[in-house]
Amino acid sequence: MSRASRRRPYSEQRPQDLGGGVWSVPVPIPGNPLGYTLVYAVESPQGPVLVDAGWNHPxxxxxxxxxxxxxxxxxxxxxxVVVTHFHPDHAGLAGQVRERSGAWVAMHEADAALVRLMHDHPADDQRSFQAEMLRRAGADPGEVRQAVSRPAPPARPDRELRDGDLVDLPGRKLRAVHTPGHTPGHICLHLEDADRLFTGDHVLPDITPHIGIYPYDRDDVDPLGDFLDSLDRVGELGSLDALPAHEWIFPDVAARAAEIRHHHEEKLVRLRALLARRPHPQTIWEVAAMMTWNRPWADLSPMLRGMAAGEAAAHLRALEARGEVRRVPGVDLVRFQALDS
Structure with a gap:
């Protein structure tokens, strides 16, 4: 069966017993084309532990x-509740679960730091930060005004995890595997006693996760490089059954991780070729407009253009780290151009 034919709307999803003391619950994401988050419950003598919690909505x-x-x-x-990463469709309801049950909430220390930052800075400051980032990337003022958004931050975690830590799950072995890229603190969770891997957004069966860099013009991080390294690490775990946060459960996570890596390597080759054909350095916004997305650039909303620019920036930074493009600092805008082969 093809991947596309396996995708089903939220209305057709049902809670499932997956065997081996693991269950899945589809939780809707209102107004989002992803449709739903698959929240997993893992059996424990002291009560179930959830992997992710879903969007904060009634x-x-x-x-x-x-x-x-x-x-x-x-x-x-x-x-x-173990949160694979801090995004609202994964961490949004963790605080409400904690209020109802007294449960602990855990996430990787790198994402926990971002959640603290979101709580400690007023919304107006974050919106101003986003607007300046968009302006420096080359967006016009109208797009800047419409692209700025600030979702409510998720609940602060009670516990922080590091790579290799075992989750507090008596009778089971659920180990955190740090897989940065989609977020700095994204984790997969290896259920070692059952050869299963909860992949969050890191490895999905049909789509690929958003890999962006924020602010766009940072030169001290390489999210796409981190993501590609993380895919290799997941591949080294072998042909485990994958339990992702979206779409559907699938076998052989290593094979899918290799496919996703190949997809991004091809994308990097195409992007460098596009830049090589341009006689002048390009802004991040101009680069994003040149790239191929799931719909034409002209049809993307300002918010989606902002996300596309983040992804373009991550690919540019990866090429820069490999010595294939260089940034051209300007008085106000950063531009990129290809280096000679």
Whole structure:
């Protein structure tokens, strides 16, 4: 069966017993084309531990609590929530689960630091930061005004994880595998006693996660390089069954990780070729407009253009780190050009 034919709308999703003391609950993401987050419950003598929690919305809460009830669990009995990364479709309901059950909330220390930063800085400061980032990338003032957004930050975690840490899950071995790229603190979770890997957004069966760099013109990080290295690391775990946060469960995570790496390597080759054909250095916004997305650049909303620019910036930074492009500092804007082969 082809990948596309396996995609089903949220209305057709149901909570499932996956065997081996693992269950899945689809939780809707209102107004988002992803449709839903797959929240997983892992059995524990002290109550289930959730992998992710879903979007903070009344419909999502009803789906999560009702889905757990349909599987025989009371949300008030949840022992803990391990968040694969801080994005709102994964961490959004973690605070509400904690309020209802007293559960702990855990995430990687790098994402925990970002959550603290979001809580400690007023929304107006974050919007100003975004606007300046967009302006420096080359967006026009109208796009800047429409692209700026600031979702509510998720709950602060109680516990912070590092690579290799075992999650507090008596009777099971659930180990954190640091897989940065989609976020600095993204983790997969290896259920070692069952040869399963909860992949979050790192490895999905059909789509690839957003890999961006923020602010766009940073030169001290390489998210795409980190992501590609993380794909290799996941591949080294072998042909485990993958339990992703979106789409569907699939076998052989190593094979899919290799496919995603190949996709990005091809994208890097195409991007360098595009830059090589331009006689003058290009802004990040101009580069994003040249690249291929799932719809034409002209049809992308300002918010989606902002995300595309973040991804273009990550690819430019990866090429820069490999010595294939260089940035050309300007008085106000940063531009990039290809280096001679």
């Amino acid at each position: 419909d999502a809460w009803e789906a999560l609590s009702g889905g757990l009830a349909a599987l025989g669990f009371d949300v008030g009995a949840v022992k803990g």
